[in-house]
Amino acid sequence: MMTAMAAMLVFTAACGNNGGNEASTGNNGNGSATNAPATEKPAEQADKKLSGEIKVDGSSTVFPLTEAAAEEFRAVQPDVRVPVGVSGTGGGFKQFCAGEIAIADASRPIKDEEAAKCKEAGIAFTELSVAFDGLSVVVSKENDFIDHLTVEELNKIFKTGSTVTKWSDVREGWPAEDIVMFSPGADSGTYDYFNEAILDKEGIRNENISFSEDDNTLVVGISGSKYGIGYFGYAYYEENQDKLKVVPIDGGNGAVEPTYETIKDGSYAPLSRPLFIYVSNKEMERPEVSEFVNFYINNIGSMAGEVGYVALPDEQYAEQAAKLK
Structure with a gap:
């Protein structure tokens, strides 16, 4: 029995050394590629579990869209909370320009005076179109x-x-x-x-x-x-x-x-109109906010019809996604 165990240890060590050589050289020793899994990611690119809270408020019209995105995002990142309020577009911009929320839902473009208040407070933002609505x-x-x-x-x-x-x-x-x-x-x-x-x-x-x-x-x-x-x-x-x-x-x-x-x-x-979310650029530096906003833009087109809205053309969603880069 001891002889057999010794033989197994020698065999295992030999396999381990051979595997290590292939991993370090990237080939099987004769210049051909190894069969590493195609889905394997470097450590820095691996999916991370995020946490934290992303406060959203504003338009009651945009609320169903953002709520749908938040619910779907929760399945991907269950430790990220996304509470969504409905104080109205104007109420949302007041909180947004005061730095109280990360994202403002809006059923109209931001007004000049609202944008000026954001600028005074040092809050730079990105406007993103998310769907069409018919008042x-x-x-x-x-x-x-x-x-x-x-x-x-x-x-x-x-x-x-x-x-x-x-x-x-x-x-x-x-x-x-x-x-x-x-x-x-x-x-x-x-x-x-x-x-x-x-x-x-x-x-x-x-x-x-x-x-x-x-x-x-x-x-x-x-x-x-x-x-x-x-x-x-x-x-x-x-x-x-x-x-x-x-x-x-x-x-x-x-x-x-x-x-x-x-x-x-x-x-x-x-009475046809576009709907928006406004995102604080500073808040986008938080990984959970960046992840959520990208998820929102990349997926809201497929959710829009389910909650009673009309999706933008695919090329428009591509334009919104490009803004985030």
Whole structure:
């Protein structure tokens, strides 16, 4: 038995020396390549388990996208926490430019005055487009008289200074019932976009209207009022189609209903819009932030449709990824 064990030790040592020679020379001794696994990575390139917290806040419209990305990222890096808030686009930029969060969700581009505050605070950032959205005008399922609305009629309903109070004031033949309005709050990028695209920046009226930064609150209010009307991102309409009716909008070329196709090709005008995330360049120096943002951009296209948004063309995602380099 001892003789056999000694023989085995000699054999094992010989194999170990031969393996070491092949590893160090990169070949099998006669100049041909060894059969090392193709997936083997140098130590510095090996996947690392990361940890930490990445704070995100801002647009309630972009929230479903970022939440989806955070959930998928958790499967890859379970020790990285990504809490996502919904204080509205404006509220998100306030925190972002104060250095309180790493990423701001935004349903509109950053304003000049917001960018100036970031600059004053020494916060450089990168703007990344993540998907398209179609801001959707909705009414209750009980509403049986609205078939479409023009941009002019939306102005009669929502614009500050308007004297229109009843549906019969909007279009002849409609009921003489009070219009009950619902709108995202002034900190919302959706509010800003609607004000700019529909109301020529003149502002939304304050009488007989309910404001909320929470789109789910708006859903409850609109669906519960036969004569109510409001607007928010397409994802919230799609999620609540059983309670709400979407209103086709005539921007001058006929009434168009928001769908994946009309949002993507721009025919749902003027309410198709791009969505963004803004990332602090300093925060990107943290490996967990860099990893998450790259994951977001490289994967959000496949997630967008699942949460009610329209993915950008592949070449646009490639352009966003190039910004991160």
